[in-house]
Amino acid sequence: MNRTVRTTLSMTLPLTLLLLAGCDNGEPEPMKSPPVRDPGQEPVSGADAGTSEGSSASTELARDDAAFLERLGLIRGHLHAGHALYTDGKPAMAETHMKHPRDELYAGLVPAIEARGFTPFDAELTALKSAVDAGAPSDEVTTAWREVDGAIERLERATDATAQEELLAIAAMLDTAAEEYGIGVVDGVVDNVHEYQDAWGFSQVALERVGQIASTTDVERQATAEAAVAISSLEDLWPNLDPKVRLGTREERIADAADRVRSLARSIGEPG
Numbered sequence: 001m002n003r004t005v006r007t008t009l010s011m012t013l014p015l016t017l018l019l020l021a022g023c024d025n026g027e028p029e030p031m032k033s034p035p036v037r038d039p040g041q042e043p044v045s046g047a048d049a050g051t052s053e054g055s056s057a058s059t060e061l062a063r064d065d066a067a068f069l070e071r072l073g074l075i076r077g078h079l080h081a082g083h084a085l086y087t088d089g090k091p092a093m094a095e096t097h098m099k100h101p102r103d104e105l106y107a108g109l110v111p112a113i114e115a116r117g118f119t120p121f122d123a124e125l126t127a128l129k130s131a132v133d134a135g136a137p138s139d140e141v142t143t144a145w146r147e148v149d150g151a152i153e154r155l156e157r158a159t160d161a162t163a164q165e166e167l168l169a170i171a172a173m174l175d176t177a178a179e180e181y182g183i184g185v186v187d188g189v190v191d192n193v194h195e196y197q198d199a200w201g202f203s204q205v206a207l208e209r210v211g212q213i214a215s216t217t218d219v220e221r222q223a224t225a226e227a228a229v230a231i232s233s234l235e236d237l238w239p240n241l242d243p244k245v246r247l248g249t250r251e252e253r254i255a256d257a258a259d260r261v262r263s264l265a266r267s268i269g270e271p272g
Helices: 051-062 065-087 091-095 097-116 122-133 138-159 162-185 193-211 218-232 252-267
Strands: none
Touching: 051 065, 065 091, 065 097, 065 138, 065 162, 065 193, 065 252, 091 122, 122 138, 122 252, 162 193, 162 218, 162 252, 193 218, 193 252
16 A cells, blocks of 8 residues: 655554664564553563463464454554654654564564464564664655565454454554553643654554454444544544644543444444
């Protein structure tokens, strides 16, 4: 898909790249993630294969399609924010979004990817990292990002989740977006721009993903349409990715949208 980046940061901005990070020698090294979720932090994988917590988390991701899609979506959200920042001429700010996905999200996802018989996207991440580390022109970084993004999309399609599972994954992503926004914006002031940007990236990916759900019944079509409206209504929470003005918005709106999407997901399959 041909995506274009807008500095106005509308809801149509492309998903972002930058999932890079990783080791300095260009080889992705699994990094241990704590098995507990701290406030404001995306669900971590418990990537230490030597612990029961790590094994449990990997097993859940290998079996639970909604959890697996949520994790992929969080990775894409970080990349979405990073790509938008890089192409907007803010490489230093974009860098903060590179390490987070690999350190806390991707490493623990690899066992689940392999357990599902899929291929991890380490090579694509490494190529993207190399481009960003080299300060490559935006078009080159975008090309590398599209390779990563395409690899993740292939995993999403191969998961073959139901519309209900996809909506539940989207709701969970919005839960995390609400947490991040609450950390990022305090009393109307952007106190932590990184978390504020993460929340934006997650909302962008959530909107794109809801539009890609293959609905097969009238109930599913209605649910996904209403979910898209709920997510689209959040656009004004992010006037841009580095606002210098007071914002009159709160994270409760994102949490409410998450609850709405979750309710719509649960309505699928219910009689009547």
